[in-house]
Amino acid sequence: MLPETTPADDGTPPQSAGDRRPADRVALSADLRAALPDATAAVLVTAGVFAFLYVRMESGDSATVAVMPFMDDPHTYWMYLLSQAFGWSGLLWAWGTVMLGLLLSGPRPARLPVSRQVLERWHRTTSLTTMALMFAHALMFAAELVRYETELAWAERLWAGFADSFVPGWYDSGTGRFAIPIGQGALYLAVPLGLLFYIRHRIGANTWRRLHRFVIVVYVLSVWHTLLYGTNVWYGEWPRTVLWLLQLPVAVLLLLRLLRPARRAQALGAPGRRGGVSLPGWTVRACGRVAAGAVVVGLLIVVASGHDGGRERPAAPPSTSPHAPEPE
Numbered sequence: 001m002l003p004e005t006t007p008a009d010d011g012t013p014p015q016s017a018g019d020r021r022p023a024d025r026v027a028l029s030a031d032l033r034a035a036l037p038d039a040t041a042a043v044l045v046t047a048g049v050f051a052f053l054y055v056r057m058e059s060g061d062s063a064t065v066a067v068m069p070f071m072d073d074p075h076t077y078w079m080y081l082l083s084q085a086f087g088w089s090g091l092l093w094a095w096g097t098v099m100l101g102l103l104l105s106g107p108r109p110a111r112l113p114v115s116r117q118v119l120e121r122w123h124r125t126t127s128l129t130t131m132a133l134m135f136a137h138a139l140m141f142a143a144e145l146v147r148y149e150t151e152l153a154w155a156e157r158l159w160a161g162f163a164d165s166f167v168p169g170w171y172d173s174g175t176g177r178f179a180i181p182i183g184q185g186a187l188y189l190a191v192p193l194g195l196l197f198y199i200r201h202r203i204g205a206n207t208w209r210r211l212h213r214f215v216i217v218v219y220v221l222s223v224w225h226t227l228l229y230g231t232n233v234w235y236g237e238w239p240r241t242v243l244w245l246l247q248l249p250v251a252v253l254l255l256l257r258l259l260r261p262a263r264r265a266q267a268l269g270a271p272g273r274r275g276g277v278s279l280p281g282w283t284v285r286a287c288g289r290v291a292a293g294a295v296v297v298g299l300l301i302v303v304a305s306g307h308d309g310g311r312e313r314p315a316a317p318p319s320t321s322p323h324a325p326e327p328e
C-alpha cells in the first residue's frame, strides 16, 4: 500500500547532523507522526459507522440481527458493533490507500490537485492507518468473544478470544472457518508488505518493489472476507451492491496501471528482446493484464445482473446463526 519509489525520490525526511538514528527509523517515526490527522479522521468515521450500526440494531432494522436474532441489544453487543465499525473504516482506508498507490504507479494523470510528494505521503500515512484499523477490528472481535464466554475461567476466556481471532484455523464454526483465515491472511500480509518500505535501504529498492506489488492481494482478501462474512452485506440489498460497485474504480485503475505503468521497465514490450523481458516473464505480465481486464468485465456483469452472492432476507429469523458468538 506504499508507493513504488526509488531511494532518491522516496520522500524520506533528511537526517539532521545530530540525529544518529538509521534513516529507516526516522522515516517511520516521521510517517507515524504525519499519520495522526489521518488516524483521527479514521476514528471519527469509525464512530459514525458505530452510531449508525447501533441505531439500526436498536430499531431492529439491522441485517446483523436478521442473521443472528439473539444479537438484538446494542448495549450488550457494543464491542461486536465496534468491531464491525473498525472493519468498515479499515476497508474504506484500504480502498483509499490502494487507489492512491495505483494513481502513483500507473499512468501519470495530466493534472493532479496536489503534488506527487503529497500524494506519496498520503499513501504512506493512509496505509499505516489501515493496518491499525484492521488490527482494531480483529481486537474488538476478540474482546467480544472474551466477554461472551462467561462460563469459562478467565485464562480460558482470554485464550479463546485470542485464538479464535488470531490463530488461523482455530475458529471452527460455519462460514467463519473460511472467512476468518481469509481476514487473518489480509492482516498478516498487510503488515510486512507495508512496513518493508521502511527497511528498503537494507533489502534493496528492487526487492522492496517486487514484494510490495503483492499488496493488492491484501486488498482482494479484505474484500473477499467482507463479502463472505459481513452480516451487514449478507443479503442481496443495497449495501452489498455498493460494496461491489466500489471495486470497479480499483479494478479500472489496476488495469490502467498494468497497461501503462509509470516505470517504463514494467511495460509489456515484446518478449525475448535484448534488454527486454524474458518469454516466461512476458507471459506472466500478459496474463496479469488479461486477468485485470476480466475482473473489470466481471464486476460490470455482477453489478448489472444483481447476481452478487447476496442471500434472500428471510421473512422469519433463522433458528441458527452463521458465526460467533455462538447462539445458546
Ligand code: HEM
Binding pocket: 064, 084, 085, 087, 088, 090, 091, 092, 094, 134, 137, 138, 141, 164, 165, 166, 180, 182, 183, 184, 185, 186, 187, 222, 223, 225, 226, 229, 230, 231, 232, 233, 323
Ligand atoms: C484477524 C483478522 C480478522 C478477523 C478475526 C475478522 C473477523 C470478522 C468477523 C467475525 C466478521 C463478521 C462481523 C459481522 O457480523 O458482520 C467480520 C466482518 C468484516 N470484516 Fe473482518 N476480520 C479480520 C480481518 C479483516 C480485515 C483485514 C478487514 C479489512 C479491512 C476486515 C473487514 C471486515 C468488514 C468490512 C466486515 C463487515 C462487517 C459488517 O458486516 O458490518 N476484516 N470480520
